[in-house]
Amino acid sequence: xxxxxxxxxxxxxxxxxxxxxxxxxxPTGIAHTYMAAEKLAQAAExxxxxxxxxxxxSIGAENVLSDNDVSQADGIIIAAxxxxxxxxxxxxxxxxxxxxxxxxxxxxxxxxxRNAPVYQGxxxxxRRGAASAASAASGGGKGRxxxxxxxxxxxxxxxxxxxxxxxxxxxxxxxxxxxTSKGIVIPDDSFWKTVNDIGSIGFQLMIPALSGYIAYAxxxxxxxxxxxxxxxxxxxxxxxDSEAGAGFIGAIVTGFLxxxxxxxxxxxxxxxxxxxIMPIIVIxxxxxxxxxxxxxxxxxxxxxWVFERLTDWLGGLTGTSAALLGIILGLMIAFxxxxxxxxxxxxxxxxxxxxxxxxxxxxxxxxxxxxxxxxLATLLRRRMFDDQERETGLAALFMGFxxxxxxxxxxxxxxxxxxxxxxxxxxxxxxxxxxVASVEDNVPHGGPIVAVLGxxxxxxxxxxxxxxxxxxxxxxxxxxMSVGGGGRGPDADADAAGAAxxxxxxxxxxxxxxxxxxxxxASGGGAGAASGAMADSSAKAVSVSxxxxxxxxxxxxxxEDEAADQVLSGYLSEQTxxxxxxxDGKDAAIREMAELLATTGKVADTxxxxxxxxxxxxxxxxxxxxEIAIPHAKTDAVTAPVVGFARSPEGIEWGAPDGTKAxxxxxxxxxxxxxxxxxxxxxxxxSRKLMGVEFRERLLGAADVGAILGVLGxxx
Numbered sequence: 001x002x003x004x005x006x007x008x009x010x011x012x013x014x015x016x017x018x019x020x021x022x023x024x025x026x027p028t029g030i031a032h033t034y035m036a037a038e039k040l041a042q043a044a045e046x047x048x049x050x051x052x053x054x055x056x057x058s059i060g061a062e063n064v065l066s067d068n069d070v071s072q073a074d075g076i077i078i079a080a081x082x083x084x085x086x087x088x089x090x091x092x093x094x095x096x097x098x099x100x101x102x103x104x105x106x107x108x109x110x111x112x113x114r115n116a117p118v119y120q121g122x123x124x125x126x127r128r129g130a131a132s133a134a135s136a137a138s139g140g141g142k143g144r145x146x147x148x149x150x151x152x153x154x155x156x157x158x159x160x161x162x163x164x165x166x167x168x169x170x171x172x173x174x175x176x177x178x179x180t181s182k183g184i185v186i187p188d189d190s191f192w193k194t195v196n197d198i199g200s201i202g203f204q205l206m207i208p209a210l211s212g213y214i215a216y217a218x219x220x221x222x223x224x225x226x227x228x229x230x231x232x233x234x235x236x237x238x239x240x241d242s243e244a245g246a247g248f249i250g251a252i253v254t255g256f257l258x259x260x261x262x263x264x265x266x267x268x269x270x271x272x273x274x275x276x277i278m279p280i281i282v283i284x285x286x287x288x289x290x291x292x293x294x295x296x297x298x299x300x301x302x303x304x305w306v307f308e309r310l311t312d313w314l315g316g317l318t319g320t321s322a323a324l325l326g327i328i329l330g331l332m333i334a335f336x337x338x339x340x341x342x343x344x345x346x347x348x349x350x351x352x353x354x355x356x357x358x359x360x361x362x363x364x365x366x367x368x369x370x371x372x373x374x375x376l377a378t379l380l381r382r383r384m385f386d387d388q389e390r391e392t393g394l395a396a397l398f399m400g401f402x403x404x405x406x407x408x409x410x411x412x413x414x415x416x417x418x419x420x421x422x423x424x425x426x427x428x429x430x431x432x433x434x435x436v437a438s439v440e441d442n443v444p445h446g447g448p449i450v451a452v453l454g455x456x457x458x459x460x461x462x463x464x465x466x467x468x469x470x471x472x473x474x475x476x477x478x479x480x481m482s483v484g485g486g487g488r489g490p491d492a493d494a495d496a497a498g499a500a501x502x503x504x505x506x507x508x509x510x511x512x513x514x515x516x517x518x519x520x521x522a523s524g525g526g527a528g529a530a531s532g533a534m535a536d537s538s539a540k541a542v543s544v545s546x547x548x549x550x551x552x553x554x555x556x557x558x559x560e561d562e563a564a565d566q567v568l569s570g571y572l573s574e575q576t577x578x579x580x581x582x583x584d585g586k587d588a589a590i591r592e593m594a595e596l597l598a599t600t601g602k603v604a605d606t607x608x609x610x611x612x613x614x615x616x617x618x619x620x621x622x623x624x625x626x627e628i629a630i631p632h633a634k635t636d637a638v639t640a641p642v643v644g645f646a647r648s649p650e651g652i653e654w655g656a657p658d659g660t661k662a663x664x665x666x667x668x669x670x671x672x673x674x675x676x677x678x679x680x681x682x683x684x685x686x687s688r689k690l691m692g693v694e695f696r697e698r699l700l701g702a703a704d705v706g707a708i709l710g711v712l713g714x715x716x
Contacts, residue, residue, distance in 0.1 A: 018049040018074040025056035025080035036079045036102030043106035075113035094119040154214035155413045163395040165202025170402035172196035179453045207235035211255035218259025222279045226287035230254030240300020247339025248409045310344040326435025327428045330366035334427030337405045350444030361439035365465040366427040367446025371400035371407030373473025383615045403447025422476035430469025437461035567712045571643040577705045578646035593667035596644045608637035623654025629662035638669040
């Protein structure tokens with residue numbers, strides 16, 4: 001009879017010559033996935049153990065662990081920064097760490113897995129999740145990272161609903177709407193009414209999607225239904241006697257409540273015969289019921305109370321200063337974009353259309369400012385936003401024209417502490433100008449569309465109010481993002497998370513754009529993610545040939561010489577290798593590398609390629625440590641995938657996690673439409689090769705371009 005501390009039969013062993021298994025995975029599935037696999041396998045071999053490593057990369061799962069492998073394993077290491085199914089490892093010693101640990105500390109992990117706890121299923125998951133929750137509650141850096149990732153997960157899934165719903169509504173209003181005393185109305189028997197209804201469904205689903213996928217990121221699949229139902233309740237005020245729902249702020253609240261509630265329920269110990277139905281029946285039902293009832297009977301009443309009091313307060317302001325009333329209405333309209341505060345201001349103005357149209361005029365000017373301002377910000381400072389945000393910005397401009405304030409919600413949800421104040425300031429300015437100018441709106445709708453359709457009195461000043469408010473919102477957004485560090489880092493939590501992720505490596509940057517990039521040749525995490533922070537720290541300083549740099553500054557270059565030596569399946573050739581970079585700074589090096597790629601004739605717009613590479617740097621450094629940097633871009637500035645390589649004998653400061661300067665610089669660019677498993681295969685091989693100290697030393701010491709190509713040719 002074994003003690004409770006002893007592992008069950010076959011759970012593990014502590015002697016030499018262990019049979020170990022590992023699973024490696026990173027969010028993008030290229031760099032760290034294969035680097036950790038390589039490091040773990042090397043460490044196991046050096047310590048006299050056997051190890052089989054399953055990689056869950058963008059190509060799919062490779063070297064998959066069989067049931068027989070698992071049954072014979074003495075221990076299992078999961079080095080991953082995304083969810084890995086552990087149900088197949090029940091009864092085995094399982095050590096769960098981040099993928100960076102697999103790269104930097106493989107020997108230590110192998111020692112630790114000997115005494116790792118035996119995985120028992122959902123109960124252990126719950127304890128792990130509760131620890132994350134506790135960390136978040138205590139304000140620890142890891143907690144902030146969990147909170148940030150959960151929020152961004154919800155935002156990324158919400159964006160398609162916002163874009164599809166908003167654009168369908170906008171198009172239907174533009175092509176099928178009639179201006180009436182009740183607003184812009186589409187006839188019930190019209191084709192465009194059907195289009196509008198479809199768009200409305202998309203809009204109704206965006207709040208549940210935000211809430212559901214926040215919860216999903218915290219507690220996995222069992223939290224999805226509670227999160228989405230909670231979001232639906234938050235969005236429908238009629239369920240708790242409120243004329244307005246809680247909007248996206250309510251969805252964020254229900255998302256986190258659902259996620260952590262499910263984690264708490266998972267901690268409850270239940271009989272074994274109940275465990276199989278816990279995640280699919282018990283947990284969703286209990287969590288959904290508890291959250292729904294809590295929101296309706298506990299949170300709903302205060303929301304309804306706030307709505308009523310705000311309405312009464314606004315009623316008392318009629319007859320006061322037009323500028324003051326315009327400022328207040330503008331602040332409220334821009335605050336929660338469809339939530340109770342926004343709806344209070346809108347319904348207040350709509351109720352006075354026939355008696356005092358100037359009140360609705362101030363609302364109408366403020367309504368489009370948040371989406372127009374955020375859309376303008378993505379155009380003015382494109383480097384501060386990732387590809388998905390820039391695309392959402394264009395949609396927001398379109399929605400703003402048609403008075404759909406919700407077009408700004410993805411930006412506000414991602415970085416509320418910066419975007420909401422900027423929206424409110426711009427809305428207040430627009431409302432004040434419209435109020436002072438006595439702009440009238442004779443229909444309960446807002447945005448430039450109402451002026452175009454002839455429902456606004458004082459059209460010139462209406463547009464002045466909208467334009468000035470939009471400019472204020474855009475400039476304040478940019479200013480706050482710059483002060484806070486810019487890039488894709490929402491608020492203080494995001495900044496902390498971004499710093500932590502950058503320290504792990506570029507493929508962990510929270511950019512939705514990087515995933516499709518990786519599906520191409522190498523722009524996203526490609527070889528960029530392909531290296532991560534290299535673990536071996538004993539790379540020797542090898543002198544680099546001081547040959548004169550070749551001229552890579554001409555964008556309009558001759559076509560590639562087909563006879564030139566090529567490696568990496570032809571993506572890197574003699575034309576795209578430079579023995580010595582002239583640049584002494586990161587920005588200058590990126591420009592020089594872009595010009596080098598342009599010599600192939602595959603770069604249609606060198607300036608745009610540089611811009612795209614800078615934008616990627618804003619999301620997280622591509623300085624990977626071990627004297628390596630791999631700037632990259634996914635952009636239609638290139639017509640075909642292309643890879644370049646250059647060396648810097650002195651090294652260039654690239655912000656690498658280990659503090660080393662970059663002496664080996666790869667640059668990878670791929671068109672938007674490029675994709676293919678072959679590209680991913682090459683990048684995975686490159687990431688593994690760059691792990692080797694000896695390989696990097698030979699790359700640094702190669703005498704000329706031909707020798708460099710010879711070293712890189714070993715990757716094939």
